[in-house]
Amino acid sequence: MRHLLDNDVFFAAIYGKHALHPVAREWLDKAKPAGWGVAVETYLAAVRLLMNPAVMKSGHLSAIHAIEAVETELAGRYPGRIVMPRRKPDQAMLKQATGHKQVMDFWLAQIAQDCGCKLATNDSGLAAAWPKHVDRIV
Numbered sequence: 001m002r003h004l005l006d007n008d009v010f011f012a013a014i015y016g017k018h019a020l021h022p023v024a025r026e027w028l029d030k031a032k033p034a035g036w037g038v039a040v041e042t043y044l045a046a047v048r049l050l051m052n053p054a055v056m057k058s059g060h061l062s063a064i065h066a067i068e069a070v071e072t073e074l075a076g077r078y079p080g081r082i083v084m085p086r087r088k089p090d091q092a093m094l095k096q097a098t099g100h101k102q103v104m105d106f107w108l109a110q111i112a113q114d115c116g117c118k119l120a121t122n123d124s125g126l127a128a129a130w131p132k133h134v135d136r137i138v
């Protein structure tokens with residue numbers, strides 16, 4: 001597996017009305033043959049966002065349809081893996097967070113590192129903080 005996807009890439013690739021959908025969709029389609037996956041946290045975040053009326057407006061999905069959308073993306077010619085963390089969060093890594101939004105990002109970077117791959121994200125700050133473990137796709 002070459003890339004673990006951050007939710008900003010995964011959700012944008014799934015949701016056709018997302019501002020970054022064309023970029024995320026193209027990147028993911030090109031990246032799939034090399035191997036890809038999502039952490040279980042990203043899987044759940046995508047389901048949650050697809051069900052959220054504030055995000056999806058009147059097009060929000062039921063749990064069944066949101067799971068189906070995520071599972072459809074994970075299936076296909078180059079299926080994605082669902083990655084479960086192998087160990088608890090590295091406190092030394094997490095202590096470098098300067099804000100609450102970085103905690104999940106740093107955790108996903110650790111999971112990618114543990115899997116021997118890179119985290120694919122749109123987040124420039126995350127890419128700057130962990131250049132060895134993160135690829136920014138935009």
